[in-house]
Amino acid sequence: MFRRADPSVQLKTPEQVRKMREAGRIVARTLEELRNTARPGMTTLDLDAIAERSIRDADAVPSFKGYHGFPGSICASVNEEVVHGIPRDTKVLQNGDIISVDCGAILDGWHGDSAITIAIGEVSAEDHRMMQVCEEAMWRGIAEMRLGRHLGDIGHAIESYIRSQGRYGNVQEYGGHGIGTEMHMDPHVLNYGKPGKGMKLTKGMCLAIEPMTNQGTRHVASLSDEWTVVTRDGKRSAHFEHSVAVTADGPLVLTAREENRVKIAELGFPDPGF
Template sequence: MFRKAEPAVQLKTAAEIAKMREAGTVVARTLDRLRAAVEPGMSTLDLDAIAERSIRDAGAVPSFKGYYGFTGSICASVNEEVVHGIPRDSKVLRDGDIISIDCGAILDGWHGDSAVTLAVGELRSEDARLMEVCEEAMWQGIAELRPGKRLGDIGAAIDGYIRSQGRFSNVQEYGGHGIGTEMHMDPHVLNYGKRGKGQQLVEGMCLAIEPMANAGARHVMELDDGWTVVTRDGERSSHFEHSVAITADGPLVLTAREENRERIAALGFPDPGR
Protein backbone atom coordinates (compact mmCIF):
# COMPACT_ATOMS: atom_id res chain seq x y z
CA MET A 1 0.00 0.00 0.00
CA PHE A 2 1.32 3.43 -0.95
CA ARG A 3 0.88 6.36 1.41
CA LYS A 4 0.10 9.71 -0.14
CA ALA A 5 2.98 12.12 0.39
CA GLU A 6 2.23 15.10 2.57
CA PRO A 7 2.75 18.50 0.91
CA ALA A 8 6.04 20.24 1.55
CA VAL A 9 5.50 23.06 4.02
CA GLN A 10 7.64 26.17 4.39
CA LEU A 11 9.10 26.28 7.92
CA LYS A 12 10.22 29.59 9.34
CA THR A 13 13.07 30.50 11.66
CA ALA A 14 12.47 32.71 14.68
CA ALA A 15 13.86 35.67 12.71
CA GLU A 16 11.50 34.99 9.82
CA ILE A 17 8.54 34.68 12.17
CA ALA A 18 9.50 38.08 13.59
CA LYS A 19 9.38 39.48 10.03
CA MET A 20 5.93 37.94 9.58
CA ARG A 21 4.80 39.58 12.81
CA GLU A 22 5.84 42.93 11.31
CA ALA A 23 3.70 42.25 8.24
CA GLY A 24 0.90 41.06 10.53
CA THR A 25 1.09 44.28 12.51
CA VAL A 26 0.50 46.29 9.32
CA VAL A 27 -2.65 44.24 8.73
CA ALA A 28 -3.77 44.58 12.35
CA ARG A 29 -3.40 48.37 12.33
CA THR A 30 -5.26 48.58 9.04
CA LEU A 31 -8.17 46.55 10.39
CA ASP A 32 -8.26 48.79 13.47
CA ARG A 33 -8.52 51.83 11.19
CA LEU A 34 -11.29 50.21 9.20
CA ARG A 35 -13.19 49.32 12.36
CA ALA A 36 -13.04 52.97 13.41
CA ALA A 37 -14.13 54.15 9.95
CA VAL A 38 -17.07 51.85 9.21
CA GLU A 39 -20.40 53.69 9.30
CA PRO A 40 -23.67 53.84 7.37
CA GLY A 41 -23.41 55.70 4.05
CA MET A 42 -19.85 54.58 3.27
CA SER A 43 -19.21 52.43 0.24
CA THR A 44 -17.02 49.37 0.39
CA LEU A 45 -14.75 51.15 -2.08
CA ASP A 46 -14.32 53.96 0.48
CA LEU A 47 -13.09 51.35 2.95
CA ASP A 48 -10.78 49.89 0.33
CA ALA A 49 -9.13 53.29 -0.17
CA ILE A 50 -8.54 53.63 3.59
CA ALA A 51 -6.99 50.17 3.68
CA GLU A 52 -4.69 50.72 0.73
CA ARG A 53 -3.46 54.02 2.14
CA SER A 54 -2.81 52.43 5.56
CA ILE A 55 -0.87 49.53 4.04
CA ARG A 56 1.23 51.64 1.69
CA ASP A 57 1.96 54.28 4.33
CA ALA A 58 3.55 51.47 6.37
CA GLY A 59 5.88 50.65 3.49
CA ALA A 60 3.96 47.49 2.61
CA VAL A 61 2.00 46.33 -0.43
CA PRO A 62 -1.62 45.08 -0.44
CA SER A 63 -1.55 41.29 -0.93
CA PHE A 64 -4.94 41.11 -2.59
CA LYS A 65 -4.65 43.87 -5.20
CA GLY A 66 -4.07 42.22 -8.58
CA TYR A 67 -4.18 38.71 -7.10
CA TYR A 68 -5.57 36.66 -10.02
CA GLY A 69 -7.08 39.92 -11.23
CA PHE A 70 -8.78 40.93 -7.97
CA THR A 71 -9.27 44.71 -7.99
CA GLY A 72 -9.38 45.53 -4.28
CA SER A 73 -6.93 45.86 -1.42
CA ILE A 74 -9.50 44.20 0.85
CA CYS A 75 -12.31 41.71 0.45
CA ALA A 76 -15.49 43.41 1.68
CA SER A 77 -18.37 40.97 2.14
CA VAL A 78 -21.71 42.34 3.36
CA ASN A 79 -24.51 40.40 5.10
CA GLU A 80 -25.15 37.22 3.06
CA GLU A 81 -21.79 37.59 1.30
CA VAL A 82 -19.45 35.05 2.89
CA VAL A 83 -16.02 35.92 1.47
CA HIS A 84 -14.26 37.56 -1.50
CA GLY A 85 -16.61 40.50 -1.90
CA ILE A 86 -15.19 43.02 -4.40
CA PRO A 87 -15.05 46.62 -3.09
CA ARG A 88 -17.47 48.73 -5.13
CA ASP A 89 -18.57 52.37 -5.15
CA SER A 90 -22.13 51.13 -5.63
CA LYS A 91 -22.05 48.93 -2.50
CA VAL A 92 -23.18 51.40 0.17
CA LEU A 93 -23.38 50.28 3.80
CA ARG A 94 -26.64 50.67 5.70
CA ASP A 95 -27.43 50.78 9.40
CA GLY A 96 -27.83 47.22 10.66
CA ASP A 97 -25.52 45.63 8.07
CA ILE A 98 -22.57 43.45 9.01
CA ILE A 99 -19.41 43.41 6.92
CA SER A 100 -16.54 40.94 6.79
CA ILE A 101 -13.26 42.65 5.92
CA ASP A 102 -10.36 40.43 4.87
CA CYS A 103 -7.03 42.22 4.59
CA GLY A 104 -3.53 41.18 3.54
CA ALA A 105 -0.18 42.95 3.31
CA ILE A 106 3.32 42.11 2.12
CA LEU A 107 6.26 43.64 3.98
CA ASP A 108 9.84 42.78 3.04
CA GLY A 109 8.59 39.73 1.16
CA TRP A 110 6.50 38.31 4.04
CA HIS A 111 2.70 38.12 4.16
CA GLY A 112 0.15 38.88 6.83
CA ASP A 113 -3.54 37.95 6.42
CA SER A 114 -6.45 38.56 8.79
CA ALA A 115 -10.21 39.12 8.74
CA VAL A 116 -12.88 40.51 11.05
CA THR A 117 -16.64 40.89 10.85
CA LEU A 118 -17.90 44.30 11.93
CA ALA A 119 -21.25 45.89 12.68
CA VAL A 120 -22.42 48.88 10.66
CA GLY A 121 -24.32 51.15 13.03
CA GLU A 122 -26.67 49.32 15.39
CA LEU A 123 -25.84 45.64 15.89
CA ARG A 124 -28.75 43.20 15.92
CA SER A 125 -28.60 40.63 18.73
CA GLU A 126 -28.80 37.71 16.29
CA ASP A 127 -25.84 39.09 14.34
CA ALA A 128 -23.85 39.66 17.53
CA ARG A 129 -24.33 36.00 18.41
CA LEU A 130 -23.32 34.85 14.91
CA MET A 131 -20.13 36.93 15.10
CA GLU A 132 -19.32 35.65 18.61
CA VAL A 133 -19.68 32.03 17.49
CA CYS A 134 -17.47 32.49 14.44
CA GLU A 135 -14.75 34.36 16.31
CA GLU A 136 -14.68 31.82 19.13
CA ALA A 137 -14.49 28.98 16.57
CA MET A 138 -11.36 30.67 15.23
CA TRP A 139 -9.80 30.77 18.71
CA GLN A 140 -10.71 27.14 19.27
CA GLY A 141 -8.89 26.25 16.05
CA ILE A 142 -5.87 28.40 16.90
CA ALA A 143 -5.55 26.66 20.27
CA GLU A 144 -4.73 23.43 18.41
CA LEU A 145 -1.64 24.94 16.73
CA ARG A 146 1.00 23.14 18.75
CA PRO A 147 3.85 20.83 17.69
CA GLY A 148 2.68 17.22 17.49
CA LYS A 149 -0.97 18.07 16.80
CA ARG A 150 -2.50 17.38 13.37
CA LEU A 151 -4.47 19.34 10.80
CA GLY A 152 -7.56 17.30 11.63
CA ASP A 153 -7.43 18.58 15.21
CA ILE A 154 -7.85 22.15 13.94
CA GLY A 155 -10.85 21.32 11.78
CA ALA A 156 -12.45 19.18 14.48
CA ALA A 157 -12.15 22.00 17.02
CA ILE A 158 -13.68 24.59 14.68
CA ASP A 159 -16.50 22.38 13.43
CA GLY A 160 -17.22 20.94 16.85
CA TYR A 161 -17.58 24.36 18.40
CA ILE A 162 -19.89 25.75 15.69
CA ARG A 163 -22.05 22.62 15.82
CA SER A 164 -22.31 22.90 19.60
CA GLN A 165 -23.85 26.37 19.34
CA GLY A 166 -27.18 25.34 17.86
CA ARG A 167 -28.53 26.62 14.58
CA PHE A 168 -25.31 28.00 13.13
CA SER A 169 -23.57 26.17 10.29
CA ASN A 170 -19.95 25.79 9.21
CA VAL A 171 -19.00 26.63 5.61
CA GLN A 172 -16.95 23.72 4.26
CA GLU A 173 -16.05 24.84 0.74
CA TYR A 174 -13.38 27.30 1.92
CA GLY A 175 -10.75 27.12 4.63
CA GLY A 176 -7.42 28.30 5.95
CA HIS A 177 -3.97 27.91 4.47
CA GLY A 178 -0.26 28.08 4.95
CA ILE A 179 1.27 31.56 4.72
CA GLY A 180 4.77 32.98 4.48
CA THR A 181 6.59 34.22 1.38
CA GLU A 182 3.29 33.66 -0.44
CA MET A 183 -0.22 34.45 0.72
CA HIS A 184 -1.62 30.99 0.02
CA MET A 185 0.70 28.03 0.58
CA ASP A 186 0.46 24.39 1.62
CA PRO A 187 -1.13 23.04 3.65
CA HIS A 188 -4.81 23.69 3.04
CA VAL A 189 -6.52 23.89 6.43
CA LEU A 190 -10.05 22.49 6.46
CA ASN A 191 -12.55 23.93 8.94
CA TYR A 192 -13.76 20.40 9.69
CA GLY A 193 -11.97 17.09 10.24
CA LYS A 194 -11.16 14.22 12.56
CA ARG A 195 -8.86 14.44 15.52
CA GLY A 196 -5.54 12.69 15.09
CA LYS A 197 -5.81 12.76 11.29
CA GLY A 198 -3.98 14.77 8.67
CA GLN A 199 -0.53 16.27 8.45
CA GLN A 200 1.39 16.69 11.68
CA LEU A 201 2.02 20.22 12.91
CA VAL A 202 5.62 21.18 13.59
CA GLU A 203 7.43 24.19 14.98
CA GLY A 204 7.99 26.87 12.34
CA MET A 205 4.75 26.28 10.44
CA CYS A 206 2.65 29.40 9.87
CA LEU A 207 -1.05 28.96 9.16
CA ALA A 208 -3.99 31.25 8.53
CA ILE A 209 -7.01 30.00 10.48
CA GLU A 210 -10.31 31.32 9.11
CA PRO A 211 -13.72 29.84 9.87
CA MET A 212 -16.88 31.08 8.17
CA ALA A 213 -20.14 30.58 10.07
CA ASN A 214 -23.62 31.03 8.60
CA ALA A 215 -26.83 31.94 10.39
CA GLY A 216 -28.68 29.44 8.20
CA ALA A 217 -27.56 26.45 6.14
CA ARG A 218 -23.89 25.94 5.29
CA HIS A 219 -24.36 25.86 1.50
CA VAL A 220 -22.80 28.66 -0.54
CA MET A 221 -22.37 29.66 -4.18
CA GLU A 222 -20.15 31.97 -6.20
CA LEU A 223 -21.70 34.91 -8.04
CA ASP A 224 -21.18 35.67 -11.72
CA ASP A 225 -18.42 38.18 -10.91
CA GLY A 226 -16.19 35.13 -10.32
CA TRP A 227 -15.29 36.18 -6.76
CA THR A 228 -18.12 36.94 -4.38
CA VAL A 229 -19.35 33.93 -2.40
CA VAL A 230 -22.84 34.15 -0.88
CA THR A 231 -25.08 31.92 1.24
CA ARG A 232 -27.57 30.02 -0.90
CA ASP A 233 -30.44 30.75 1.47
CA GLY A 234 -29.68 34.47 1.80
CA GLU A 235 -28.94 34.23 5.53
CA ARG A 236 -26.07 36.26 6.96
CA SER A 237 -22.52 35.01 7.37
CA SER A 238 -19.52 35.87 9.54
CA HIS A 239 -15.79 35.40 8.89
CA PHE A 240 -12.78 35.78 11.18
CA GLU A 241 -9.11 35.04 10.49
CA HIS A 242 -5.67 35.30 12.06
CA SER A 243 -2.24 34.30 10.77
CA VAL A 244 -0.47 32.21 13.42
CA ALA A 245 3.02 30.74 13.89
CA ILE A 246 3.49 27.38 15.62
CA THR A 247 6.20 27.74 18.27
CA ALA A 248 7.51 25.54 21.05
CA ASP A 249 5.66 27.79 23.50
CA GLY A 250 2.33 27.60 21.66
CA PRO A 251 0.46 29.56 18.97
CA LEU A 252 1.92 33.01 18.25
CA VAL A 253 -0.80 35.19 16.70
CA LEU A 254 1.02 37.20 14.05
CA THR A 255 -1.90 39.48 13.16
CA ALA A 256 -3.01 40.15 16.74
CA ARG A 257 -4.74 43.47 17.37
CA GLU A 258 -4.65 45.32 20.67
CA GLU A 259 -8.19 44.16 21.46
CA ASN A 260 -7.00 40.53 21.20
CA ARG A 261 -4.36 40.78 23.93
CA GLU A 262 -6.66 39.86 26.81
CA ARG A 263 -8.05 36.84 24.96
CA ILE A 264 -4.56 35.69 23.96
CA ALA A 265 -3.37 35.95 27.57
CA ALA A 266 -6.41 34.03 28.84
CA LEU A 267 -5.70 31.22 26.39
CA GLY A 268 -2.08 31.03 27.52
CA PHE A 269 -0.62 31.82 24.12
CA PRO A 270 2.75 33.61 23.74
CA ASP A 271 2.51 37.40 23.96
CA PRO A 272 2.70 38.68 20.35
CA GLY A 273 3.91 42.04 21.61
CA ARG A 274 7.21 40.70 22.88
Protein backbone atom coordinates (compact mmCIF):
# COMPACT_ATOMS: atom_id res chain seq x y z
CA MET A 1 0.00 0.00 0.00
CA PHE A 2 1.22 3.51 -0.80
CA ARG A 3 0.68 6.73 1.08
CA ARG A 4 -0.56 9.56 -1.14
CA ALA A 5 -0.45 13.31 -0.61
CA ASP A 6 -1.90 13.69 -4.11
CA PRO A 7 -3.94 10.91 -5.74
CA SER A 8 -1.62 10.88 -8.77
CA VAL A 9 1.66 10.67 -6.82
CA GLN A 10 3.09 7.47 -5.38
CA LEU A 11 4.80 8.01 -2.01
CA LYS A 12 7.19 5.31 -0.88
CA THR A 13 7.88 3.91 2.56
CA PRO A 14 11.52 3.74 3.74
CA GLU A 15 11.58 0.04 2.85
CA GLN A 16 10.31 0.78 -0.65
CA VAL A 17 12.94 3.50 -1.05
CA ARG A 18 15.57 0.94 -0.04
CA LYS A 19 14.34 -1.38 -2.78
CA MET A 20 14.55 1.44 -5.30
CA ARG A 21 18.14 2.05 -4.25
CA GLU A 22 18.90 -1.59 -5.09
CA ALA A 23 17.50 -1.06 -8.59
CA GLY A 24 19.43 2.19 -8.77
CA ARG A 25 22.71 0.44 -7.93
CA ILE A 26 22.27 -1.84 -10.93
CA VAL A 27 21.78 1.17 -13.19
CA ALA A 28 24.78 2.89 -11.62
CA ARG A 29 27.06 -0.10 -12.16
CA THR A 30 25.87 -0.44 -15.74
CA LEU A 31 26.59 3.20 -16.53
CA GLU A 32 30.02 2.92 -14.92
CA GLU A 33 30.78 -0.07 -17.14
CA LEU A 34 29.63 1.78 -20.24
CA ARG A 35 31.73 4.84 -19.36
CA ASN A 36 34.79 2.62 -18.90
CA THR A 37 34.13 0.64 -22.09
CA ALA A 38 32.95 3.17 -24.68
CA ARG A 39 35.66 4.00 -27.22
CA PRO A 40 36.09 4.92 -30.88
CA GLY A 41 35.11 2.11 -33.25
CA MET A 42 32.35 0.71 -31.09
CA THR A 43 28.76 0.95 -32.20
CA THR A 44 25.90 2.13 -30.05
CA LEU A 45 24.45 -1.37 -30.43
CA ASP A 46 27.66 -2.75 -28.87
CA LEU A 47 27.00 -0.56 -25.83
CA ASP A 48 23.39 -1.70 -25.74
CA ALA A 49 24.49 -5.35 -25.58
CA ILE A 50 26.89 -4.60 -22.71
CA ALA A 51 24.15 -2.78 -20.81
CA GLU A 52 21.58 -5.54 -21.27
CA ARG A 53 24.04 -8.17 -20.09
CA SER A 54 24.99 -6.08 -17.04
CA ILE A 55 21.35 -5.59 -16.05
CA ARG A 56 20.26 -9.19 -16.62
CA ASP A 57 23.34 -10.57 -14.83
CA ALA A 58 22.06 -8.69 -11.76
CA ASP A 59 18.70 -10.51 -12.03
CA ALA A 60 17.02 -7.32 -13.22
CA VAL A 61 15.18 -6.38 -16.42
CA PRO A 62 16.01 -3.44 -18.72
CA SER A 63 13.27 -0.85 -18.24
CA PHE A 64 13.53 0.52 -21.76
CA LYS A 65 13.45 -2.66 -23.84
CA GLY A 66 9.98 -2.96 -25.37
CA TYR A 67 8.75 0.21 -23.62
CA HIS A 68 6.10 1.49 -26.06
CA GLY A 69 7.98 -0.51 -28.68
CA PHE A 70 11.48 0.89 -28.01
CA PRO A 71 13.98 -1.70 -29.29
CA GLY A 72 16.98 -1.04 -27.04
CA SER A 73 18.06 -1.55 -23.44
CA ILE A 74 19.55 1.95 -23.40
CA CYS A 75 18.92 5.21 -25.19
CA ALA A 76 22.15 6.12 -27.00
CA SER A 77 22.14 9.71 -28.27
CA VAL A 78 25.26 10.91 -30.11
CA ASN A 79 26.33 14.55 -30.57
CA GLU A 80 23.28 16.54 -31.81
CA GLU A 81 20.94 13.76 -30.64
CA VAL A 82 19.41 14.97 -27.40
CA VAL A 83 17.52 11.93 -26.05
CA HIS A 84 15.89 8.64 -27.08
CA GLY A 85 18.53 7.63 -29.62
CA ILE A 86 18.00 4.04 -30.81
CA PRO A 87 21.09 1.80 -30.51
CA ARG A 88 22.20 0.75 -34.01
CA ASP A 89 24.96 -1.38 -35.51
CA THR A 90 25.46 1.35 -38.12
CA LYS A 91 26.14 4.07 -35.52
CA VAL A 92 29.92 3.89 -35.05
CA LEU A 93 31.49 6.07 -32.37
CA GLN A 94 34.28 8.38 -33.53
CA ASN A 95 37.06 10.12 -31.64
CA GLY A 96 35.65 13.46 -30.44
CA ASP A 97 32.04 12.31 -30.21
CA ILE A 98 29.93 12.69 -27.11
CA ILE A 99 27.20 10.18 -26.31
CA SER A 100 24.36 10.51 -23.83
CA VAL A 101 23.40 7.13 -22.39
CA ASP A 102 20.07 6.80 -20.59
CA CYS A 103 19.63 3.52 -18.69
CA GLY A 104 16.87 1.95 -16.63
CA ALA A 105 16.45 -1.31 -14.72
CA ILE A 106 13.60 -3.04 -12.92
CA LEU A 107 14.39 -5.10 -9.83
CA ASP A 108 11.57 -6.83 -7.93
CA GLY A 109 9.08 -4.44 -9.51
CA TRP A 110 10.99 -1.23 -8.73
CA HIS A 111 12.62 1.05 -11.29
CA GLY A 112 15.92 2.89 -11.40
CA ASP A 113 16.62 5.47 -14.12
CA SER A 114 19.77 7.49 -14.74
CA ALA A 115 21.74 9.09 -17.58
CA ILE A 116 25.26 10.33 -18.25
CA THR A 117 27.04 11.92 -21.18
CA ILE A 118 30.33 10.26 -22.11
CA ALA A 119 33.28 11.75 -23.99
CA ILE A 120 34.63 9.42 -26.69
CA GLY A 121 38.39 9.85 -26.97
CA GLU A 122 39.54 13.46 -27.05
CA VAL A 123 36.66 15.94 -27.14
CA SER A 124 36.71 19.71 -27.34
CA ALA A 125 36.88 22.03 -24.36
CA GLU A 126 33.51 23.39 -25.49
CA ASP A 127 31.96 19.93 -25.23
CA HIS A 128 33.49 19.34 -21.80
CA ARG A 129 32.17 22.66 -20.57
CA MET A 130 28.63 21.95 -21.81
CA MET A 131 28.68 18.55 -20.11
CA GLN A 132 29.84 20.14 -16.84
CA VAL A 133 27.08 22.76 -17.01
CA CYS A 134 24.41 20.12 -17.62
CA GLU A 135 25.60 17.88 -14.80
CA GLU A 136 25.87 20.75 -12.34
CA ALA A 137 22.37 21.94 -13.32
CA MET A 138 21.12 18.47 -12.38
CA TRP A 139 22.75 18.73 -8.95
CA ARG A 140 21.28 22.21 -8.44
CA GLY A 141 17.83 20.77 -9.14
CA ILE A 142 18.37 17.79 -6.84
CA ALA A 143 19.45 20.12 -4.02
CA GLU A 144 15.93 21.59 -4.04
CA MET A 145 14.34 18.21 -3.27
CA ARG A 146 13.64 18.95 0.39
CA LEU A 147 10.48 18.81 2.45
CA GLY A 148 8.25 21.79 1.85
CA ARG A 149 9.93 22.88 -1.39
CA HIS A 150 8.01 22.88 -4.67
CA LEU A 151 8.47 21.46 -8.15
CA GLY A 152 8.96 25.01 -9.36
CA ASP A 153 12.01 25.34 -7.11
CA ILE A 154 13.64 22.41 -8.92
CA GLY A 155 12.97 23.83 -12.37
CA HIS A 156 14.04 27.32 -11.37
CA ALA A 157 17.34 26.06 -9.95
CA ILE A 158 18.11 24.16 -13.17
CA GLU A 159 17.09 26.98 -15.48
CA SER A 160 18.80 29.79 -13.59
CA TYR A 161 22.09 27.89 -13.37
CA ILE A 162 22.15 27.07 -17.09
CA ARG A 163 21.35 30.70 -17.93
CA SER A 164 24.14 31.92 -15.66
CA GLN A 165 26.74 29.88 -17.53
CA GLY A 166 26.42 31.39 -20.99
CA ARG A 167 24.43 30.94 -24.15
CA TYR A 168 23.25 27.37 -23.63
CA GLY A 169 19.88 26.02 -24.63
CA ASN A 170 17.79 24.45 -21.85
CA VAL A 171 15.46 21.92 -23.50
CA GLN A 172 11.86 22.48 -22.38
CA GLU A 173 9.91 19.89 -24.37
CA TYR A 174 11.24 17.04 -22.20
CA GLY A 175 11.92 16.81 -18.48
CA GLY A 176 11.99 14.67 -15.38
CA HIS A 177 9.26 12.54 -13.87
CA GLY A 178 8.06 10.52 -10.94
CA ILE A 179 9.42 7.00 -10.67
CA GLY A 180 8.64 3.89 -8.64
CA THR A 181 6.64 0.85 -9.68
CA GLU A 182 6.61 2.39 -13.16
CA MET A 183 9.41 4.18 -14.97
CA HIS A 184 7.39 7.27 -15.83
CA MET A 185 4.85 8.45 -13.27
CA ASP A 186 3.37 11.71 -12.04
CA PRO A 187 4.48 14.36 -11.51
CA HIS A 188 6.17 15.72 -14.61
CA VAL A 189 9.26 17.71 -13.57
CA LEU A 190 10.00 20.73 -15.74
CA ASN A 191 13.55 21.99 -16.19
CA TYR A 192 12.30 25.55 -15.76
CA GLY A 193 9.87 27.15 -13.32
CA LYS A 194 9.11 29.70 -10.65
CA PRO A 195 10.22 29.36 -7.01
CA GLY A 196 7.44 28.33 -4.65
CA LYS A 197 5.12 27.24 -7.45
CA GLY A 198 3.81 23.81 -8.32
CA MET A 199 3.32 20.68 -6.25
CA LYS A 200 4.82 20.68 -2.77
CA LEU A 201 7.47 18.03 -2.18
CA THR A 202 6.55 15.34 0.35
CA LYS A 203 8.49 12.62 2.14
CA GLY A 204 8.57 9.46 0.06
CA MET A 205 8.22 11.22 -3.28
CA CYS A 206 10.72 9.84 -5.83
CA LEU A 207 11.65 11.88 -8.89
CA ALA A 208 14.00 11.56 -11.84
CA ILE A 209 15.79 14.89 -12.38
CA GLU A 210 17.17 15.22 -15.91
CA PRO A 211 18.23 18.45 -17.61
CA MET A 212 19.23 18.48 -21.28
CA THR A 213 21.61 21.27 -22.27
CA ASN A 214 22.39 22.33 -25.85
CA GLN A 215 25.34 24.27 -27.21
CA GLY A 216 22.94 26.28 -29.35
CA THR A 217 19.28 27.06 -28.93
CA ARG A 218 16.88 25.02 -26.79
CA HIS A 219 14.78 23.98 -29.79
CA VAL A 220 14.52 20.31 -30.74
CA ALA A 221 12.79 18.06 -33.27
CA SER A 222 11.94 14.36 -33.58
CA LEU A 223 13.35 12.23 -36.40
CA SER A 224 11.30 9.97 -38.65
CA ASP A 225 12.05 6.94 -36.43
CA GLU A 226 9.60 8.62 -33.99
CA TRP A 227 12.08 8.22 -31.11
CA THR A 228 15.31 10.16 -31.66
CA VAL A 229 15.18 13.80 -30.59
CA VAL A 230 17.78 16.15 -32.12
CA THR A 231 18.71 19.81 -31.82
CA ARG A 232 17.11 21.87 -34.57
CA ASP A 233 20.34 23.77 -35.24
CA GLY A 234 22.51 20.61 -35.36
CA LYS A 235 24.61 21.63 -32.36
CA ARG A 236 25.57 19.20 -29.66
CA SER A 237 23.63 18.34 -26.52
CA ALA A 238 24.30 16.78 -23.10
CA HIS A 239 21.96 14.89 -20.77
CA PHE A 240 22.39 13.89 -17.12
CA GLU A 241 19.86 12.23 -14.83
CA HIS A 242 19.52 10.75 -11.34
CA SER A 243 16.54 9.18 -9.59
CA VAL A 244 16.14 10.77 -6.15
CA ALA A 245 13.93 10.28 -3.09
CA VAL A 246 12.68 13.08 -0.84
CA THR A 247 13.54 12.15 2.77
CA ALA A 248 13.43 13.91 6.12
CA ASP A 249 17.23 14.20 5.90
CA GLY A 250 17.32 15.62 2.39
CA PRO A 251 17.64 14.25 -1.16
CA LEU A 252 18.65 10.58 -1.31
CA VAL A 253 20.25 9.83 -4.70
CA LEU A 254 18.94 6.38 -5.61
CA THR A 255 21.13 5.93 -8.70
CA ALA A 256 24.33 7.29 -7.14
CA ARG A 257 27.60 6.04 -8.62
CA GLU A 258 30.94 5.78 -6.83
CA GLU A 259 32.15 8.86 -8.72
CA ASN A 260 29.31 10.85 -7.06
CA ARG A 261 30.53 10.12 -3.52
CA VAL A 262 32.44 13.38 -3.02
CA LYS A 263 29.73 15.54 -4.60
CA ILE A 264 27.01 14.02 -2.42
CA ALA A 265 29.10 14.61 0.70
CA GLU A 266 29.85 18.22 -0.33
CA LEU A 267 26.14 18.90 -0.79
CA GLY A 268 25.28 17.35 2.56
CA PHE A 269 22.89 14.79 1.09
CA PRO A 270 22.16 11.54 2.96
CA ASP A 271 24.69 8.78 2.27
CA PRO A 272 23.06 6.41 -0.25
CA GLY A 273 25.51 3.62 0.60
CA PHE A 274 28.05 2.88 -2.08
